[in-house]
Amino acid sequence: MRRTDVLTLAILGTLAEKPLHGYEIRKRLGASLGPFRALSYGSLYPALKRMVTEGLITVDDQGPDPSTNRRSRIAYRLTDAGTTQLAEELASSGASSWDDDAFDVRFAMFDKTDSATRLRILEGRRGRLSERLEEISQGLKAMRERHDRYTAELQRHGLERVEREVEWLDQLIENERSATRGKDDPASAG
Amino acid sequence: MRRTDVLTLAILGTLAEKPLHGYEIRKRLGASLGPFRALSYGSLYPALKRMVTEGLITVDDQGPDPSTNRRSRIAYRLTDAGTTQLAEELASSGASSWDDDAFDVRFAMFDKTDSATRLRILEGRRGRLSERLEEISQGLKAMRERHDRYTAELQRHGLERVEREVEWLDQLIENERSATRGKDDPASAG
DNA sequence: TGCCAGTTATATCGCGCCGATACATCGAGC
């Protein structure tokens, strides 16, 4: 069973709106995920090739225009299989939806995701962070005697960062729940 | 010119205190860097091998004890070259000290680092984050029209996270400066 | 006494993804 990796998902999601060429895919992804977390061409182009062979996307490439002798831009387009795959992924909400490397990609596609799935993913992520919180607290308690000031400070800051994200998630979960409570079909048009 | 990667540096630093075997190195690194950010054995053992061939560390391995027939644990020990290399790295404060993947490792070794270098690294990191802040703000301004609620929220949260780290750094920088101002040899005893 | 599970311990393999690099075209400013 072929698990869709984050990169593939990100590309499928970007291509859902309309066909694009590689450079543009990267730009959009960079814009929605932030300046860091931008995927490199060293991942993008091989991934696109792979996705073509897997039948998820097709290529519009007319070759160099004989009149201008200029290479036409390659436009990638979702196939039916790609669309199906994307839909399946967007409906899934397993651990691969809230892992560190996957969560923000999934989150960036929340407007393509139904409310129930959104909620499950947010809660899953929150659960993961709770474990983390526990681990860090354990570590902080266990170290006590040894460990210099800076190592301790690093831990403390890490702990705070995770706590912040939990607060953020709690807020989002609350929003999601109240939206669901409000009406059966929450803001599908909004 | 062979640039010391983060992993090598982390191992050198861990071995500085006393000779250890692989498993213990990983445990200590996990403890000082946090439950996430723990390096895998798939990186550790190859790195140790490489470092042996590079002459940075040596191996104490007596082979299986004939009486118990039990494999003795392999203890890795810094060579003079390794000690020198570590000292050089600890005195350096270039971009490779404040990159995302390197900063926390360098920070965890701050008690082995002199105050002036600590300050340069903290300021370097702060500079890097300032750029980031600028990029994100640019992005947020540029998107405005397009972009759904969730993408915007992701950006906002990312921005906040970076702002938090900047505050944290400012505090650390302030401490470092006041310690330096206070006396020439700042709190070497803690 | 015997068994099972968890921890300690070393090691390899596949591979995803990044950073560097190369090459080519285009538009804007000088």
Added chain:
DNA sequence: GCTCGATGTATCGGCGCGATATAACTGGCA
């Protein structure tokens, strides 16, 4: 006409992760 930066496609080397294999020791429990 020239240079510079953005657009655009593509490959290569390699780092480090996750999964996996192996094996001895340790503690709990029956």
